Amino acid sequence: MRSGKFYLAYWYFFAVAVWLFIFIVTGSPNLFASNFYISATGNDANSGLTPFASWQTISNVNAHFSMFAPGDSVLFKRGDTFYGTININQSGTNGKSITISAYGTGEKPVISGFTTISGWTNEGGGIYSKVITSQALTNMVTIDGKQVGMGRYPDTGFLTYESFSANTSITDTELGNSPNWTGADLAVRKNDWTLDRGTITNHTGTTIIYNTSNTGSTQTPSLIGFGYFILNDLKTLTTYGEWYHNPVKGKFYMYFGAVNPLTKVVQVATVNDLIFCTGGNDYLSIYNLNLTGSINNAVYFKRVYSTDIDDYCRIQNCDISFCGKNGIELGQGAGFMVEGTTINNCNSYGIYSYYASLFSIANNSISNIAVIPGQSNNPQGNGGLYFSCNNGVINYNKIKNSGYNGIFIRSGTLGTSINIAYNYIDSVCLVLNDGGAIYTGGDWTGIRTIDHNIITNVIGHGAGAIRQTSLSEGIYLDEYASHLVVTNNTVANSGNSGIKLHKAHDNTITDNTTFNCQRGIDYLNSSGSNIRNISLRRNSFFAKFAAQYASVFSSVADDIALFGAADSNYYARPIDDNLTFSVTQPSTGWQQKTLATWQTFTGQDAHSRKSPIAVTDVNDIRFEYNATKAVTTIALDAKYICLDGKIVEGSITLQPYCSIILIKYSTPTAINSLTKAGKMLARVFPNPVTNELMIEIEDSAGMAGFEIIDSSGRSVLKGSVNEKTTVNLTNFSSGLYLLKVVKGNSSALKKIIKI
Ligand SMILES: [Ca+2]
Ligand SMILES: [Ca+2]
Numbered sequence: 001m002r003s004g005k006f007y008l009a010y011w012y013f014f015a016v017a018v019w020l021f022i023f024i025v026t027g028s029p030n031l032f033a034s035n036f037y038i039s040a041t042g043n044d045a046n047s048g049l050t051p052f053a054s055w056q057t058i059s060n061v062n063a064h065f066s067m068f069a070p071g072d073s074v075l076f077k078r079g080d081t082f083y084g085t086i087n088i089n090q091s092g093t094n095g096k097s098i099t100i101s102a103y104g105t106g107e108k109p110v111i112s113g114f115t116t117i118s119g120w121t122n123e124g125g126g127i128y129s130k131v132i133t134s135q136a137l138t139n140m141v142t143i144d145g146k147q148v149g150m151g152r153y154p155d156t157g158f159l160t161y162e163s164f165s166a167n168t169s170i171t172d173t174e175l176g177n178s179p180n181w182t183g184a185d186l187a188v189r190k191n192d193w194t195l196d197r198g199t200i201t202n203h204t205g206t207t208i209i210y211n212t213s214n215t216g217s218t219q220t221p222s223l224i225g226f227g228y229f230i231l232n233d234l235k236t237l238t239t240y241g242e243w244y245h246n247p248v249k250g251k252f253y254m255y256f257g258a259v260n261p262l263t264k265v266v267q268v269a270t271v272n273d274l275i276f277c278t279g280g281n282d283y284l285s286i287y288n289l290n291l292t293g294s295i296n297n298a299v300y301f302k303r304v305y306s307t308d309i310d311d312y313c314r315i316q317n318c319d320i321s322f323c324g325k326n327g328i329e330l331g332q333g334a335g336f337m338v339e340g341t342t343i344n345n346c347n348s349y350g351i352y353s354y355y356a357s358l359f360s361i362a363n364n365s366i367s368n369i370a371v372i373p374g375q376s377n378n379p380q381g382n383g384g385l386y387f388s389c390n391n392g393v394i395n396y397n398k399i400k401n402s403g404y405n406g407i408f409i410r411s412g413t414l415g416t417s418i419n420i421a422y423n424y425i426d427s428v429c430l431v432l433n434d435g436g437a438i439y440t441g442g443d444w445t446g447i448r449t450i451d452h453n454i455i456t457n458v459i460g461h462g463a464g465a466i467r468q469t470s471l472s473e474g475i476y477l478d479e480y481a482s483h484l485v486v487t488n489n490t491v492a493n494s495g496n497s498g499i500k501l502h503k504a505h506d507n508t509i510t511d512n513t514t515f516n517c518q519r520g521i522d523y524l525n526s527s528g529s530n531i532r533n534i535s536l537r538r539n540s541f542f543a544k545f546a547a548q549y550a551s552v553f554s555s556v557a558d559d560i561a562l563f564g565a566a567d568s569n570y571y572a573r574p575i576d577d578n579l580t581f582s583v584t585q586p587s588t589g590w591q592q593k594t595l596a597t598w599q600t601f602t603g604q605d606a607h608s609r610k611s612p613i614a615v616t617d618v619n620d621i622r623f624e625y626n627a628t629k630a631v632t633t634i635a636l637d638a639k640y641i642c643l644d645g646k647i648v649e650g651s652i653t654l655q656p657y658c659s660i661i662l663i664k665y666s667t668p669t670a671i672n673s674l675t676k677a678g679k680m681l682a683r684v685f686p687n688p689v690t691n692e693l694m695i696e697i698e699d700s701a702g703m704a705g706f707e708i709i710d711s712s713g714r715s716v717l718k719g720s721v722n723e724k725t726t727v728n729l730t731n732f733s734s735g736l737y738l739l740k741v742v743k744g745n746s747s748a749l750k751k752i753i754k755i
Contacts, residue, residue, distance in 0.1 A: 303331020
């Protein structure tokens, strides 16, 4: 029988081998290919076959697209801007991709769907308008290069509804008849993870009836007290930058107030997608383009039918920005690659795939995704990456500022592997709650590896929700998540947990670090007896503040001791290192436990430890991480102790995608010194001791021996010290002990009080 580890390696190498093959065959030059050139100063009557006979427009490219052959390239001139949608309707072949890219020197060519507004009409009241041509209701507007949200009421925050009827109406006792919002849109928070949007079909008095058929949402509010706001109505335009677009009348409005609109550059996305492909075309390469300003997606491989499969499509070294929906959407396909690409300011996802296999998403920078409430057409979800997938890698990406999840992975069937490693994810769940920087769930048999990711600032926004606290997690193994290997990750500053398992089973969680999270590790079994076979080893769960827990275990059954095997972890809260476990189960209710009582309760964590020392000031705790590919050196302003008891000073080095927690360390005072004839031999700290006793030899050269003798004169522990060592006295009875240290011909004794 093959071990899980072998299995994982096998499939990983398989995936890499296939990728290398794809790269070699599609990356080789095609001697018989044609290049077609397009420049802003070209002429569509030209042949397009040389830079001097270039075409001029995207529409001319589209008119010729069906004549392009495998291996052909469509090249846009660098420094120029082109408006419209490139419609792909041809496939390359294995080794002869059809390429859309750049030629010349300078900045990447811009494929833009933006219309820049000039010649405003003053409508009075600070509102200006402009007749524009747009393919649909726009969902992306910028002022001076910064995205501004659709006009809304109220301008910020949420109103609260006091009752609701199914998925069709809400009643807000503070809402009046005027203005009447019939015909506007309703953005309604229905639960922690849903901000739905629908058209208001009737507004009478305090009640709004709405229709969410356009989003397909069947969600019903879970409780009263959630929030809502109104948008997509001219009457909402009351503050600078708010806009309203009426595509039926072809008119765009913006509120400027006293600001002169001529002093502002306003751009409105008027094109649905910038690169569009449907019907299933393969071997397409998109390189070196700047794609900006779409109502929907910048790059869209559309899946209408299950036969719309776009295989071996690659996007590399592109800059994608200001997408009303997704940066890149792949309906379905194998061999999908997005690398070296920036994706900024999208209202739904950075990259979304309904189904991908053999994919590689690497070295991309994705930021500001779904951060404007109500601007997404998805009632749930949204975020950096969404993949329903088998066999692929998500490596070395940087994801910053996401309205909901950072990376969402679902599926992974038997024999497949999905590797999410070396990503840096910062500031997620800014709009919705109950999500994760890395979120996955489902009882899938393929192996998902989450390795060496750095996650900082998991927010879990409470705006519009009843619950004003975070329910968001660094790494979230939600319902029935199985066969995950979560290893060497760092999660810092999570409003809820660092790592959460909700009814998850058969997972390995090793060598991770959580720092300054409300809950370091969090097991929640909310029904049945679902959490089993979890291996939890060598992790460091570090609570910075006294109100945080190193670990939280709760279950609706008395089965916490059956969750799996746990050992050699650090459960540390040096500001108050006692009741660091929160445990809830039916027979005992909620209890706080110390490491020692946890060990007794579960029989687990025999070699797990608390903080090596206590602190009285959290400012003595220092957390460092390295979210780069290079080893970094960090200068230290003082002497520090690591969780394993190692003392460091001067500087330390951090390996790529690693972190370290340091606690300021003072050399123990004289009351802890062991002396022989007035000469310092060793120090011990702390004394009195609760759990761990540090023995430090004064002259670090050479080995020393130690022995602990109890009050009856019995030797209870012996060991050796090379410079220093930590001795765990957790399981010792309280009372007086004698510590003997022997070095060379010298020995010294010290009374130790165990409390
Ligand atoms: Ca407003
Ligand atoms: Ca109300």
